[in-house]
Amino acid sequence: MSAAAPAPAGWHDCRDTFSRTVEALAEADPRIVTVVSDSVGSSKLVNFRKRWPERMVNVGIAEQTVVAVGAGLANGGKIPFVSAAACFLTARAMEQIKADVAYTNVNVKLIGQSSGIAYGELGPTHHSIEDMAWLRLLNNLTLIVPSDPWETEQAIRAAAALDGPVFIRVSRMPVPDLKRSNAKFEIGRAETLREGNDLAIIANGVMVHRALAAAEALAADGIAARVVNMSTVNPLDEATILEAAKTGAVVTVEEHSVRGGLGGAVAEVLATHDPVPMRILGFPGFLPTGSADWLLEHFHLNAAGIADAARQLLARK
């Protein structure tokens, strides 16, 4: 649905990881079903449908119903993976997510596909840069924003193993495999990908590899930036945020509105316990026309933009 920018070799569309993982899980556990709203192709579930046509429920273009039917399937003992474009799955079905899934506290896995600004030129109706804000304040709902294929697979496996509602953002924007010395995924635990004590950059999703590149650029200036991957947004790893505050300055970076998302969550913790100078990097709101890559550059959500913001912040430390 969007002109594919040629991705660097070896980078990945995490939707492929999603479909591969959900198929592997479905082989082992007959309770797993997929629930879609005319979103088979965009969720990369064509092969799942081929293998288990009776275990896919396609309700048509009806996101409120896709979420509510997921809740009903969970009641009937299934483990439903409800998969649709993140923008419609959240904006259209927020009350179903709130009441039928989170408040009722049922075992539904919501997969927000092509989250963030991946749909670029298709505009603000198709961007999903409000979802972290809307979702993170729902009790019971685990919210995960994975950064690369490895973490996407871990998040999906952890979600299947957890008896409770989970929302996972799955990006279609190509990302590299992140290097990890100690790869261990745990829901609710942030991951420090790079040590440093001059300031901390807290990012998630497709912004993590950009934050790492920014830290590399800052190192060339003699600035040691810590990089924290805050992939679980709910429940929030407050201890790691407070550790980051000890550096004296915190930059947050998200593929989301600057209001109410990861930056808002971190700010709530810092303002309450240990206020330090902070910058929140993200998008300003409804965006102009442009491709995903163009939008990221235009709003300085790249390594250079993150490094610049960090330098400016250090001056206030």
Next chain:
Amino acid sequence: MTFPASAELRNDPVALIRDKALWIRRRSFQMVYEAQLGHPGGDFSAADVLATLYFGVLRHDPADPRNPARDRFVMSKGHCTGAFYAVLAAAGFFPEADLSTYMQPLSKLNGHPNRNYLPGVETNTGPLGHGLPVSVGIAIAGQIDKADYRTFVLTGDGELQEGSNWEAALTAGHRKLENLTLIIDRNRLQQGARTEETASLDPLDDKWRAFGWHVEMVDGHDHRALYEVLSASPKGRGKPLCVIANTFKGKGVSFMHDNVAWHHGVPNQEQYEQAMRELV
């Protein structure tokens, strides 16, 4: 604002509509080809309806696009901006040259229509299932004011799977909104498959009748039939009108005809050139 008024139109409305429909197909396909983005299958199924509305039915004034007396048109299937922007440019709402900026950085011609960027757009669409409820609101305002304008809305057929349409249908039937016309682009295809293989809609006409609507079924590529059913006065009907326009996705180009791959497929150079040879 007494459109239809042009000499061209008084002479032969159907010939004018036919010419414009062809132009819309060619120009929108060029836009999609250049942007390498868009929804050309649905552009082509809707091209004849759009040409009929803008060149035979709607009373509008591009020089005064928010004139309170205008007929309203809401493009609920907002993904088909190729055809929608082409018809707005053809009708004079903005310069034709702007079409070349389709989906380029900072363009007013976003992938989905934005009323704050472009004259002639009544409401921002893109998420399916919004156009009819908004149009019901417009029609109720007209009913309260005893205004003369009519409100038209074009939806897809897959789009009707969104429940919001049926909530709005109840209100429209209940309030006997004869000033409201819904046109359904019944191409029988949605994004990934046929509607009847996904969440079936048939018998579609009976559903609308049951909700208190008057239903007309037309060949959605027959300009004369569309012109007659859409330009007929609604006065005294006492019900909202639902026009089921039976169409084909990709209509006009052999390899796109009734082919779901062209929902958001985009042409390579060879396909583009072949399509242009066929669209004459």
